[in-house]
Amino acid sequence: MESLKQAKPLLGDAVAPLPEADWIALFDKQIKVEVPKNLEHGDYAVNVSFLARYTKLAPPVIAQTVAQVLNQHSAYNATFTWHPIAGFVNAKVTEKALLEALNPLLLGKSKAGENTSKTTERILLEFVSANPTGPLHLGHGRWAALGDSLRRILEHCGASVCAEFYINDHGQQMSNMANSLWFRCLEQLGLAQFPTPEADVPFPYYPGDYVKTLAEQYLSAPQQKAELEGWFQQYGAVRAETFETQTPFLTLRTYSRDAMLALQRGLLDALHVRFDSWQFETDLHAEGKVEEALASLKASGHTYEQEGALWLKSSELGDEKDRVLVKSSGAYTYLAADVANHDKKFKRVENFNRVMHIWGADHHGYIPRMKAAIAALGHNADNFQVILGQLVNLVVNGEKTRMGKRKTMLTLHDVVEEVGVDATRFWLVARSADSTIEFDLDLAASASEENPVFYTQYAHARCSGILRQATEPSINRESGETVQPRFSKQQLDDVFQTYTAEGWNSLLFDPLVSADNKAFIAVREIVLALVQFPEKVADAGRVLSPHLIVRYAMDLASQFHSFYNACRVLCEDEQQALARLALVRCIQLTLAQSLNLLGVSAPEKM
């Protein structure tokens, strides 16, 4: 890969008709080293067709010239060929050069997937940010899986990432939650009926069963129960809203918020989704951040008053219309608080150079006004980036169901119980964010046996099993006798430390050339894949797509399974066995790292 880029100057011969300065500029802009889809086309490829229009030569002719020039230079550890029809220069790297690239991994000098050139970006990534009014559903699970994997990948690329969860605990929905808890409590004490949508319009209540559970929990503390009965004496069975500024309401609101938040956090922990920062909307109000942000907007002339409301001139900054910040009632809109939220993000001491969000596609209309607000605050709106993800459709009994606050809704918790943490995360992150996921519950349940995640994990477990068998006593299943290991762990480590590319080459590849071409190809494919892993991780980070890692892990697992069936690791020849053990070690490390980047466990045995 690197060698091809360094070869740029040599390509000059091929494009002689063009002034030198021109083609160098062209190459810097357009040369792209890629990994061919088809392995027969070599390990790396460069397409030179785009030069056709400048050189007035047919693409294959250019490719041929370039390949011939490159072949004359022995420094590249590769042979170059060209495609007779398409304008491709293909490079096939020598096995020795591939093995050399693998050495740091085996010697423990670098982690699997680590790039030599690392980014130093500081990224603030907000995701999930569910309202604290109920359990997480499947859609939240998607953002959790995607966001956490992204954090792991970006960190692996060298970025420092702060994962943030914003708790929307100020608005109407928190009042509704307090209302709901209030009436569920009264219901359980036999003091009032829980309202029905028909009888009580508008209906500011959450009908979900989890509120019943919450009420039970609340009343289980004798002191709280007594206190609540006292409130009933005082206020009767009225909406909690009617005592909005008083202790009972505030108590219930805070209680339900904390309980729901604890519920959500517990599940996120179980899913190994990590957050570094929890931001409360109420804090923004309490700390005066909202006033501060509004004052800043006013001062820079980006607001005006009309019909008793304060407006943001967002249409001047790319939004389709202006937006209200302060209602004529004097209350802040959600946008006002969110403006403060972003003002705070951009003012953080970490001085983030990217402020990112993962939002559902239903929020896309919100992006322009947020960008406008950020620009109006004097921050660089280009550093604001939103990953829009399509939603999750739930399929039950072959019928699509909408995710919503239905009484019996399928929660993320239910799904995790059904298919497990690993399968849930793998499944939710396996597809690109811009495709809608059809989550078939029945399929997910049955797929838990035929799931690609187990295929990948199994490859890792097999690697571990081989290494275990090589260095630890095992029991023969037939005779029941204890079989002593062929090598000690120390011996294996020592061998790994002393290996050179030449040694590897003669032990890994040479015996296979004469014996079995299929095995040779299998080993070569694996080594190539291992070498390309760091680049794959960098790609996934660049295009913010963890699903690339999913694909990579599955491919590597597949290649390993083939290798496993094609040639025995613990073969008779001791040196050869050691070399293959070293290869297995590299595969194991790489698979473990791939799974780790996805937040999926890498089991030692299955």
Place this chain on the structure above:
RNA sequence: GCCCUUGUAGCUCAAUCGGAUAGAGCAACUGCCUUCUAAGCAGUAGGUUACAGGUUCGAUUCCUGUCGGGGGCGCCA
């Protein structure tokens, strides 16, 4: 009505942001356990990339139009 997004194998999805013969996994079919885990391997079959134009050496990808799916257009949060 306007805006965003999407349409690829029977199903769920890829395709390295314009490149080579469009690839995987399920499901289907045929073989393979006396050997490091068969949660595996080897193979077969499956396509007019919704449709019609256009741009160029080259289009699943970009542009236009048509048809279908999803979403958004509050002084809600």
